[in-house]
Amino acid sequence: MFCHSDPSGCVRKTDFETSQNYTTTTVALVTSSSDNKVNVMSAEWSIRVSIDPFLIGLLVGYERETYKLIKDSGEFGLSYCSDMQGDLAHIAGNYSLKDTDKFGIGKFKTFPSKYINAPLLEGSISNYECRVIDEFEMGDHAAFVGKVLEGYYDDERKPLVFHHGKFFHLGERIKK
Numbered sequence: 001m002f003c004h005s006d007p008s009g010c011v012r013k014t015d016f017e018t019s020q021n022y023t024t025t026t027v028a029l030v031t032s033s034s035d036n037k038v039n040v041m042s043a044e045w046s047i048r049v050s051i052d053p054f055l056i057g058l059l060v061g062y063e064r065e066t067y068k069l070i071k072d073s074g075e076f077g078l079s080y081c082s083d084m085q086g087d088l089a090h091i092a093g094n095y096s097l098k099d100t101d102k103f104g105i106g107k108f109k110t111f112p113s114k115y116i117n118a119p120l121l122e123g124s125i126s127n128y129e130c131r132v133i134d135e136f137e138m139g140d141h142a143a144f145v146g147k148v149l150e151g152y153y154d155d156e157r158k159p160l161v162f163h164h165g166k167f168f169h170l171g172e173r174i175k176k
């Protein structure tokens with residue numbers, strides 16, 4: 001890390017890895033299922049990438065068990081965390097199906113999807129059922145493009161905010 005001073009005199013710290021801590025996202029619980037296995041993984045890297053058709057891009061590391069299950073099944077579920085689901089986002093993002101049954105150690109309550117085999121999470125702010133229509137290599141992650149088959153929401157819940165490696169509640173609205 002070193003300091004950078006631009007011509008206006010503004011001084012800022014320079015380090016592209018650390019700078020990533022200053023972005024703000026939310027977290028989705030990605031559900032996947034194949035060959036009698038069901039898994040859940042946390043992902044901050046998912047976003048809508050097309051309005052019509054409704055497509056969502058999801059980035060998954062090749063070494064994740066979730067990668068294998070999505071690759072095999074061609075489907076995934078997304079359950080965007082409410083601010084009551086920080087504990088689940090922690091478990092889903094820090095344990096792997098390689099050695100842990102995450103559903104066994106966390107209070108993951110699911111409901112069945114209509115169009116895909118993987119279930120979705122109760123208590124989330126929104127959920128999507130997605131069918132993979134494309135996959136790209138993005139450096140060390142696979143970018144899955146999912147066509148949204150169904151969407152759900154709960155307007156009583158507030159989103160989980162992920163910033164600087166920690167979970168937060170959404171703050172107050174800023175007036176224009």
Ligand SMILES: Cc1cc2nc3c(=O)[nH]c(=O)nc-3n(C[C@H](O)[C@H](O)[C@H](O)COP(=O)(O)O)c2cc1C
Nearest residue numbers: 041042043044045060061064065066093095096097
């Ligand atoms: C808050 C949070 C966000 C994460 N976001 C992503 C992500 O967008 N993509 C990804 O591949 N891994 C992400 N991870 C890491 C995976 O969730 C983690 O490696 C998980 O253990 C993979 O589980 P699996 O091997 O059972 O699929 C994230 C982890 C946390 C805690």
